[in-house]
Amino acid sequence: MSQRIAAIAFNTYREAVRDRVLYNLIVFALLLVGASLLFGQISIGIERIVLVNLGLSSISIFGVVIAIFIGIGLVSKEIDKRTLYTVLARPVRRWEFIVGKFFGLVGTLAVNTFFMSVGFFLALLYLKHAFEAADAFLVVAIYFIVLQFVIVTATALLFSSFSSPLLSAIFAFALFVTGSFSEDLQAFAAMAHGPTHWFATVASYLIPNISALNVISMVAHGNAISGALVWHNSLYALLYAVAAVAGAGLIFEHRNLK
């Protein structure tokens, strides 16, 4: 079973590379080099803050866009090209296909993030000439960004298992945006009364808590991230993603592919 999932995952990664997904790295590199050169010259005291905000936000935005636009096509593309039937004709379960696709895209995003992070740290080194202790938390922030990708990929896959690519993209993007304000929604739920309170509470638990995974501002200012948050965020992202992938597998198991 694990070999079949690994094979699907590896092929998904290869296909993404063949689709020139990693070309975004060039844009990212140019953006960072430009920003570090420009802000080094025109601003005082906030060069590091600007570079960290810009660099980590870019890693997040690039990754989310890739996760959504590739994630929504993972299933539909295979159906359109009729390659899915070839795969499923072999001893591969439908849920294994979904799980393999999920790991393939998460792997692609992890590789992409790794190269972007290398570029980001090089730009930081160029700007500051040395690393400092607080820079260790930048790694935590990047790790949280990867957790965001895990959740976004899982939800994109969930939507693509029953909806058209366009609608899936809209749903996945909307979920990401609302997830970015999930703590505000929860605060609203706490302040509301009656049915509004219950509706907002249920909604706040249904949408992914992306806001807890965004610590870019904190690390830009050299603030520490607690170990408890790292551990709980990791567990949360894992559980939410597994639930979403299980949902995608469940729907795909019963989908009429004829």
Add this chain to the structure above:
Amino acid sequence: MKRKQVTAALAVVLIACFTASIIVRRRVDQIRSQATLREVLYIPSPRALRAMSLGYNGLLADIYWTRAVQYFGGKHHQGSMQYELLAPLLDITTTLDPHLLAAYEFGSVFLTQKPPEGAGDPDRAIQLVERGIRDNPDQWRLYYDLGFINYIDKHDPKAAAEAFERGAKVPNAHPFLKVLAAAMAQQGGERQKAKLLWEMTYQTTEDKDIKDNALKHLAALKVDDDIDHLDDIIADYRSKHGGENPATWHDLIAAGYLRGIPGDPTGRPYKLMPGGRIEVENPKSLPFIQRGLPPGMETPHPVMPYTKS
């Protein structure tokens, strides 16, 4: 595995993981308590945030206003004496949407009330309302708020009169602003002026909580008036009875000073204490009262609106 078994297994995984994710999420929320709000400390300039909002500044202002209310409510519930993020949150909100009148009106109330009811910073409240007036010069309500803060919190009747006069010139301004401007210009009668202001607040707001707050202030002013009046009666009784204080209200009724036992605005009778002192029966039911309190007790404050556990 058969399809039914796969379906059952996936359903179990889905339910178990989603339920567990809710439990973990609650823990994350505890760890990150008010983290979203603290992020305002990292915003170097509200104007920069406005530029970055890509035209969605109205929506972002609504979010920040909600955060300000949530922050105020949370802090108030804790009985906090410091509201360090309140002014920056209001600054961001009103920079993003300079026409969000609620942020000026309610925000100035949050800023001006003494801790733990608010930030106890009337100067920042005045700055906020002045900015509101600059961006919304035709809103008479803001001039009223400015005059109100200047009189009630800054004890500056001259500045209050000026604000009411400016407001009275605004098209469609409430005609009562002229009365207030004239009242502020007069010497003395401070309690009467305060009563006028609270009555005006009660009559002109549509917000239930503000109406309720105004009623509580009016009740407190009524208690202060009543006790002044009763003190005068007791002093007169004392002068006519060889320096002896009345032992009960019935002594004053029998002497013809009162028709019955006097009561406070909540309907409870005032207590006549030894030495001729007067107390209210339940001070906590009459927030803001200055008089009629048991010895050593400070002016009680109500649980303000916008707070929730």
